Every structure is written in C-alpha cells, then in structure tokens.
Amino acid sequence: MITATQLRNAMGLQTNESILKFLDNLPNSEDLSYKRGRSQVLEPEFFQQYLKSSRKNPIKNVHNxxxxxxxxxxxxxxxxxxxxxxxxxxxxxxxxxxxxxxxxxxxxxxxxxxxxxxxxxxxxxxxxxxxxxxxxxxxxxxxxxxxxxxxxxxxxxxxxxxxxxxxxxxxxxxxxxxxxxxxxxxxxxxxxxxxxxxxxxxxxxxxxxxxxxxxxxxxxxxxxxxxxxxxxxxxxxxxxxxxxxxxxxxxxxxxxxxxxxxxxxxxxxxxxxxxxxxxxxxxxxxxxxxxxxxxxxxxxxxxxxxxxxxxxxxxxxx
Ligand SMILES: Nc1ncnc2c1ncn2[C@@H]1O[C@H](COP(=O)(O)OP(=O)(O)OP(=O)(O)O)[C@@H](O)[C@H]1O
Ligand SMILES: [Mg+2]
CATH class of the missing domain: 3.40.50.300 (P-loop containing nucleotide triphosphate hydrolases)
Structure with a gap:
C-alpha cells in the first residue's frame, strides 16, 4: 500500500496537487485510488500510468x-x-x-x-x-x-x-x-x-x-x-x-x-x-x-x- 503523500514526499513535490490532478484526469480514477482514514491510497495501476508520464521520474521500461x-x-x-x-x-x-x-x-x-x-x-x-x-x-x-x-x-x-x-x-x-x-x-x-x-x-x-x-x-x-x-x-x-x-x-x-x-x-x-x-x-x-x-x-x-x-x-x- 502506497499513499499519495508518501509519493509526494518521495518525489520531492511540494503538495499532493499534481498527483491528485493526474488521478482526476484518468477515466477510471475511482478504481485507481481510495480513501483510508485521511490517506489517499494509490493502486499499482495508478503508478504505472503516473510514472510513465511524470516529468521527474519518467519510468518507462523495467522488465527482467x-x-x-x-x-x-x-x-x-x-x-x-x-x-x-x-x-x-x-x-x-x-x-x-x-x-x-x-x-x-x-x-x-x-x-x-x-x-x-x-x-x-x-x-x-x-x-x-x-x-x-x-x-x-x-x-x-x-x-x-x-x-x-x-x-x-x-x-x-x-x-x-x-x-x-x-x-x-x-x-x-x-x-x-x-x-x-x-x-x-x-x-x-x-x-x-x-x-x-x-x-x-x-x-x-x-x-x-x-x-x-x-x-x-x-x-x-x-x-x-x-x-x-x-x-x-x-x-x-x-x-x-x-x-x-x-x-x-x-x-x-x-x-x-x-x-x-x-x-x-x-x-x-x-x-x-x-x-x-x-x-x-x-x-x-x-x-x-x-x-x-x-x-x-x-x-x-x-x-x-x-x-x-x-x-x-x-x-x-x-
Ligand atoms: N534504517 C534503519 N534503522 C534502524 N535499524 C535498522 C535500519 N536498517 C537496518 N536496521 C537494523 O539493523 C540490523 C541489521 O539489518 P539487516 O539484517 O538488514 O542487515 P544486513 O546487512 O542484511 O546484515 P547481514 O550482513 O547479517 O546480512 C537489523 O536489526 C535491522 O532491524
Ligand atoms: Mg542480510
């Protein structure tokens, strides 16, 4: 389980805004994230999409x-x-x-x-x-x-x-x-x-x-x-x-x-x-x-x- 705040801290971003904005723009956003207490938990599929398009960490191809x-x-x-x-x-x-x-x-x-x-x-x-x-x-x-x-x-x-x-x-x-x-x-x-x-x-x-x-x-x-x-x-x-x-x-x-x-x-x-x-x-x-x-x-x-x-x-x- 990884949360939006952990991702924000790990990537050195000031706020969760860009992460949540990205989430809002995804067609199936409710399947890719859910609230647990005050935390916004992110599903693995979210990362795949976010990391591919992120300017800071454009992680595209990691296999084997x-x-x-x-x-x-x-x-x-x-x-x-x-x-x-x-x-x-x-x-x-x-x-x-x-x-x-x-x-x-x-x-x-x-x-x-x-x-x-x-x-x-x-x-x-x-x-x-x-x-x-x-x-x-x-x-x-x-x-x-x-x-x-x-x-x-x-x-x-x-x-x-x-x-x-x-x-x-x-x-x-x-x-x-x-x-x-x-x-x-x-x-x-x-x-x-x-x-x-x-x-x-x-x-x-x-x-x-x-x-x-x-x-x-x-x-x-x-x-x-x-x-x-x-x-x-x-x-x-x-x-x-x-x-x-x-x-x-x-x-x-x-x-x-x-x-x-x-x-x-x-x-x-x-x-x-x-x-x-x-x-x-x-x-x-x-x-x-x-x-x-x-x-x-x-x-x-x-x-x-x-x-x-x-x-x-x-x-x-x-
Ligand atoms: N960041 C950390 N903060 C506090 N304790 C830590 C941290 N990292 C490791 N430890 C503790 O240090 C000890 C040794 O850790 P670990 O078993 O990961 O070392 P290792 O390098 O794999 O050891 P070995 O050479 O025996 O395989 C463990 O008790 C672990 O809980
Ligand atoms: Mg060891």
Missing amino acids: KIVSIANNKGGVGKTSTTALVAYKASGMGYKTIVIDSDPQGNLTNYLLGEEYEAEYSLYDVFKGYCTVKEALVKVSNNLYIIPSTLDNEFISEAVSAVALPKMLKSNIVGELDADLFLIDTNPSLSDMNLAIHSIADMILTIVNNDSSSVKGLKHVLSKLEQLGYEGSIKAVFNKIDGRENLAQVTERITPLIEKFNFSICSKYMRIDNEIKNAQMNINGAMGVMDMSSKCQTDSLSITLDVLNDLSRQSEVLQ
Missing part, C-alpha cells in the same frame, strides 16, 4: 532487471533495504521476485515471518530436487520469494564456481518472468556472491556512517573492477540520523567515488526503529508496517531512484 544487494560488511541493512524496496516496487505494480541467497535466511523471515521454514531454496534448485517455480513462494500481490534454507551454505559444493553465473542466469532468472529481481547476499565475497553480482544489471550497495562499512564497500568495488563488471553500481546510505551524520558518510565515501565509477542514491534511509519492530513479528510484518513511518517514504524514494536508473538503462539498450 536484476539488482543484487552487496556489502562485505555485515549488519549494514542489506536485507532490510531489499525487503523495503521489494514492497515498494511490487506496490507500484512491478512484478518483483526476491531471491534470498543468504543461508542466514533473514530476508525469508522479514517477508514471511520469524518462524517460517522454507521447503525449498536455491540449493534444491541447483541440485535438481525441485524446479525453480516449485521453490517460488508468493508473499503478496506482485511479490514472490525464493526463500533460503541453511542448505544454501553448500551451494558451492553443488555447483562449480565457473558454472555458477551461467546457472543463475539460465536456470534461475531465465526460467522466471518478473519486472525486477532483487537478490540479497550475505556479507562475503564468496564465489556465489560474486556470481550473483556478475549477472546483475545493478549492484545496490548499502553503507553506514562507519569506516568498516566503507571498507566493506571498497572490497566489493575492487573485486568487481577485477572481474570487469559492466553494470551500474549505486550506493544507499542507511541508518542516518541527521545532517552531520550524512556529511560524515559523504566525506568517508568521496575517495571511493573518485576511484570507482558509481552513483549515490539521491535519498538515504534514516534510522527507524519501526524496521526492527516489524522484523521481530511472527507474521512477516514488514509488509504491514506503520504507513507513516520514516522508512516508508525513504524506501519509496530509493525504489523510484533504482527503477529510474534501470529504466534509463533499457532506453540506452533499445
């Missing part, structure tokens, strides 16, 4: 795009960001498939609940124990997950490092149809993670205001350079608690920007304890978080930024 989430440092917010972006993209009508490659299975639990135990994971698909479609679990409208089990720890024993990228591309992503694939990774530079990054159209890397997460980013960027990665790389600042904090992380990251070619998301994620509260819920409550929490607007901005870049990539390719 792969985004991997990376940092060599643990606990920076890779999985939380993946979950939030997945909810926003699917809420805007983009069919989104998330893949939890991390044996810890946090993304699986953030989306499906603390106590969820998956039947199949990527490992089972690689071993031929199930098809990729059998491993897929529906989370909500437009949102699906290939969950993780501890067996993912043993993928490198099941498939050789050389074969991994091709297997991922043809046997996993190639067998599915989605607008957006989001692949969450654990904080290592394992063969599995490098294979995931190598097939990505975009690597979304999450950075906090501390030297170890910037170092973690440097490790990823150096490795990708060695591998000749050609997709785009975007950094998101997470757990930011004010201007000073933002200035510090920007300063920390500047030498890396000068050395490697990557962009910074124009919006950042503020510290929001609502994220932790939701993750501790048994029912996969990241999907039903308080709509007015900070992370809702922040993650919507980041999602728009990511979709916008992917849309531009598609235009260049055409």
